[in-house]
Amino acid sequence: MIYSARTVRAELEVQQPARKVTEVVTEKWTVISGKRLDLILKYMGDINFEKEGISLRIPASVAQSWKVAENGTIQALVQKVSNHSYEIKIYKGIQKITDIPGSRIMIPVKEMFPNGDPETMEITDSRGRKLKTFLDKKQDLLIVDTDETGIFCVRGRKIDDIEENPFAVAVLTTATMITVLIVGIRSRSGKRGDSHKGEK
Structure with a gap:
């Protein structure tokens, strides 16, 4: 010193x-x-x-x-x-x-x-x-x-609450991904249903 x-x-x-x-x-x-x-x-x-x-x-x-x-x-x-x-x-x-x-x-x-x-x-x-x-x-x-x-x-x-709680961020990210997958599956199911109607 x-x-x-x-x-x-x-x-x-x-x-x-x-x-x-x-x-x-x-x-x-x-x-x-x-x-x-x-x-x-x-x-x-x-x-x-x-x-x-x-x-x-x-x-x-x-x-x-x-x-x-x-x-x-x-x-x-x-x-x-x-x-x-x-x-x-x-x-x-x-x-x-x-x-x-x-x-x-x-x-x-x-x-x-x-x-x-x-x-x-x-x-x-x-x-x-x-x-x-x-x-x-x-x-x-x-x-x-x-x-x-x-x-x-x-x-x-606003910033630190997110940075200090990575678990919350992970949960939010996972929830977003699940929502996207569900929407995608429903969209595909709808298209398949329409195609079957056309065949009849």
């Missing part, structure tokens, strides 16, 4: 909690001191973490419930795992935070879905549960409501 100066700085920040207003941003992580968090909540309200165009907004009341000491730290990871999945992690010091009720993930439509229709997309969490989403057409964002951290997967309902 290659460490940049910013990465090393962030790791030192995690290992040695800051005793002043501190905010360190690396390629994947955002590390802020408890004092910095207090200032954000006081003057800005909700707290936002953004990486790779993806934003996570956590209500101020939730962040306040963490009760981070001034010399403590909050570390947040927001990253794109693949073209169809995203990961969110939050730590208070070394304690993992999983509950973030009332939070929202905001995904830019044009960047993330250049060839897809965002209105047909659905988001599932690491447990496979479908999350509530809506499209903000003014800001061109797909908004996802979540109460937990974890890995989130994006998929198109």
Whole structure:
């Protein structure tokens, strides 16, 4: 693993909690001191973490419930795992935070879905549960409501439902073939009946 100066700085920040207003941003992580968090909540309200165009907004009341000491730290990871999945992690010091009720993930439509229709997309969490989403057409964002951290997967309902259920496709194909055969047999039977009538 290659460490940049910013990465090393962030790791030192995690290992040695800051005793002043501190905010360190690396390629994947955002590390802020408890004092910095207090200032954000006081003057800005909700707290936002953004990486790779993806934003996570956590209500101020939730962040306040963490009760981070001034010399403590909050570390947040927001990253794109693949073209169809995203990961969110939050730590208070070394304690993992999983509950973030009332939070929202905001995904830019044009960047993330250049060839897809965002209105047909659905988001599932690491447990496979479908999350509530809506499209903000003014800001061109797909908004996802979540109460937990974890890995989130994006998929198109119409395409993926078929791809993930090959048995259904096979049944449909077989049914189509049977229908064609039946129609063909009936057609041939009809022609033979007509020819016999002519012979009489």
